[in-house]
Amino acid sequence: xxxxxxxxYLEKLTVSFDGFKALNELTLYVEPGExxxxxxxxxxxxxxxxxxxxxxxxxxxxxxxxxRKLDLLTxxxxxxxxAGIGRKFQKPTVFEHLTVFENLELALAGSRQFWRVFRAxxxxxxxxxxxxxxxxxxxxxxxxxxARTLAHGQKQWLEIGMLLMQQPExxxxxEPVAGMTPQETERTAELLTSLAGEHSVVxxxxxxxxxxxxxxxxxxxxxxxxxxxxxxxxxxxxxxxVEVYLGS
Amino acid sequence: xxxxGRTSTSTLGVTDRGGAIVLGLVVVTTLALGLATLLxxxxxxxxxxxxxxxxxxxxxxxxxxxLAVDLIWGYCGILSLGHGAFFSLGGxxxxxxxxxxxxxxxxxxxxxxxxxxxxxxxxxxxxxxxGFDHFWFAAIMMAFVPGLLAFVFGWFAFRxxxxxxxxxxxxxxxxxxxxxxFFRNDMGFGGNNGFTDFxxxxxxxxQSDGARVALLIASAVLLVASYAVCRTVVLSxxxxxxxxxxxxxxxxxxxxxxxxxxxxxxxxxxxxxxxxAGALYVPQVGIINPxxxxxxxxIEVVIWVAVGGRGTLYGAVAGAVLVxxxxxxxxxALPEVWLYAxxxxxxxxxxxxxRGIVGLFTxxxxx
Numbered sequence: 001x002x003x004x005x006x007x008x009y010l011e012k013l014t015v016s017f018d019g020f021k022a023l024n025e026l027t028l029y030v031e032p033g034e035x036x037x038x039x040x041x042x043x044x045x046x047x048x049x050x051x052x053x054x055x056x057x058x059x060x061x062x063x064x065x066x067x068r069k070l071d072l073l074t075x076x077x078x079x080x081x082x083a084g085i086g087r088k089f090q091k092p093t094v095f096e097h098l099t100v101f102e103n104l105e106l107a108l109a110g111s112r113q114f115w116r117v118f119r120a121x122x123x124x125x126x127x128x129x130x131x132x133x134x135x136x137x138x139x140x141x142x143x144x145x146x147a148r149t150l151a152h153g154q155k156q157w158l159e160i161g162m163l164l165m166q167q168p169e170x171x172x173x174x175e176p177v178a179g180m181t182p183q184e185t186e187r188t189a190e191l192l193t194s195l196a197g198e199h200s201v202v203x204x205x206x207x208x209x210x211x212x213x214x215x216x217x218x219x220x221x222x223x224x225x226x227x228x229x230x231x232x233x234x235x236x237x238x239x240x241x242v243e244v245y246l247g248s
Numbered sequence: 249x250x251x252x253g254r255t256s257t258s259t260l261g262v263t264d265r266g267g268a269i270v271l272g273l274v275v276v277t278t279l280a281l282g283l284a285t286l287l288x289x290x291x292x293x294x295x296x297x298x299x300x301x302x303x304x305x306x307x308x309x310x311x312x313x314x315l316a317v318d319l320i321w322g323y324c325g326i327l328s329l330g331h332g333a334f335f336s337l338g339g340x341x342x343x344x345x346x347x348x349x350x351x352x353x354x355x356x357x358x359x360x361x362x363x364x365x366x367x368x369x370x371x372x373x374x375x376x377x378x379g380f381d382h383f384w385f386a387a388i389m390m391a392f393v394p395g396l397l398a399f400v401f402g403w404f405a406f407r408x409x410x411x412x413x414x415x416x417x418x419x420x421x422x423x424x425x426x427x428x429x430f431f432r433n434d435m436g437f438g439g440n441n442g443f444t445d446f447x448x449x450x451x452x453x454x455q456s457d458g459a460r461v462a463l464l465i466a467s468a469v470l471l472v473a474s475y476a477v478c479r480t481v482v483l484s485x486x487x488x489x490x491x492x493x494x495x496x497x498x499x500x501x502x503x504x505x506x507x508x509x510x511x512x513x514x515x516x517x518x519x520x521x522x523x524x525a526g527a528l529y530v531p532q533v534g535i536i537n538p539x540x541x542x543x544x545x546x547i548e549v550v551i552w553v554a555v556g557g558r559g560t561l562y563g564a565v566a567g568a569v570l571v572x573x574x575x576x577x578x579x580x581a582l583p584e585v586w587l588y589a590x591x592x593x594x595x596x597x598x599x600x601x602x603r604g605i606v607g608l609f610t611x612x613x614x615x
Binding site: 078081089095105106112118119122 | 481484489491496501502503509
């Protein structure tokens with residue numbers, strides 16, 4: 001690999017469930033500020049890969065490093081989140097009974113200890129930070145609404161906003177446009193593109209048009225390992241990829 | 249504008265009208281009964297009977313227990329079906345103090361050993377009874393023992409990520425196991441008879457009007473103080489984290505919160521409140537025995553909260569008082585009907601009033 005520093009190093013990761021290899025010696029690197037799309041058929045290991053990065057699943061073998069200092073395999077989920085990896089779930093997951101503002105407030109970077117959080121008061125600076133994220137995700141007008149009442153697409157954006165509040169270096173986004181209207185999809189594409197650069201963004205997605213509209217670099221997973229990597233045009237021209245995925 | 253957003257979050261407003269009404273009624277009733285008892289001559293028709301005083305005192309202790317359950321169930325989604333255990337442990341701690349106050353006035357007249365120990369032919373006081381002759385020590389134990397059990401239990405359960413119905417079942421098992429343990433004579437807690445025949449508390453005879461009024465007032469003070477503590481917690485940012493855990497536990501975890509420690513602290517707080525309520529309950533009803541650990545008791549508490557209105561705090565208080573009033577009435581007038589009525593009430597509320605009785609009055613606020 002290149003001499004440049006990567007933000008995420010996954011090397012020879014293997015995860016098996018009852019003999020089925022969800023990840024098979026997966027090796028993948030992500031560069032700082034990059035917007036990377038991961039595609040692949042069902043069962044290719046996309047979600048398992050995210051589970052390993054965020055500490056939800058422990059691999060049987062292999063290594064996972066966040067930058068050069070943090071060994072993700074020794075860290076718990078909250079520690080990984082605190083270290084700067086934010087994850088968006090496939091299904092929009094927001095705090096339904098809290099307002100949009102409060103959802104973002106809880107995601108504010110800062111201490112997570114019970115006593116500190118209990119005594120926490122919202123500072124003007126934090127309020128500005130929430131407001132700026134509200135602008136980014138286009139929900140400023142909904143700030144006092146209960147999250148339950150938001151449209152599907154708005155919930156997805158709110159969840160992305162919650163990740164942004166944590167000021168993560170790396171954002172993992174699982175199928176952001178599933179179930180979205182074309183307008184919402186377009187808006188999401190703009191949002192994710194605008195985030196790259198300041199953050200590294202890894203998007204898992206099935207929607208090929210969407211991937212083409214945002215991706216600079218695409219990684220194709222198949223049966224738990226990397227099948228091809230390159231620009232959308234390169235991977236689409238790749239004979240192996242055509243066989244297992246795009247061609248079918 | 250932001251503050252307005254805050255208030256619309258929960259059914260509790262920043263101006264807590266529901267809480268003011270419900271707690272106001274409790275306080276007014278307490279004061280009225282207290283003043284009437286102390287000022288009116290015993291011959292007056294308006295002089296409250298000891299029965300009424302202890303009955304209301306009992307309701308107030310139950311209301312505090314319901315509040316403790318609503319704190320964890322309504323705000324953090326932890327459905328405990330074993331909170332009666334913490335209530336009973338607080339009660340036993342108080343009972344141990346009261347037993348030691350009996351002294352030579354017991355049937356066997358032993359200055360140190362409670363009657364049941366003399367009866368079992370024990371020669372000396374077991375180590376865990378030491379210190380209970382001092383009220384301050386017993387008072388610490390009323391909070392410490394339930395809190396410690398909740399801490400140990402919660403530490404294992406929440407760290408292993410036991411949630412939902414599985415957690416409910418093991419809380420139930422916890423209470424049941426304690427009941428069986430306390431039934432045994434060699435546990436040193438009076439076996440199936442438990443403790444009774446109490447004489448006095450802090451030197452005041454429990455049968456006196458003064459003691460009854462003081463206990464009723466103490467119960468009301470505990471309820472109001474617990475309410476204030478719970479409300480402070482749920483309105484803080486940590487309270488919003490609790491609601492976040494209730495709504496989407498793994499999201500909260502991926503935001504970097506240690507879900508298990510939030511659950512643990514709130515569970516311990518809830519157990520301490522339940523234990524203190526149990527401690528004030530025992531001298532008013534005059535007995536504590538292992539039957540208090542029976543799983544049905546803990547389930548009834550959940551019904552009070554559901555009937556009153558989960559996740560509002562004051563709804564739990566209202567539910568506890570109303571359901572227990574109905575219980576007093578039914579078990580007197582139509583004893584065989586009570587359990588059916590309770591079941592019907594629970595089903596009816598679940599189906600027709602998912603937000604409980606207080607939901608009837610606050611419908612507009614959250615629509």
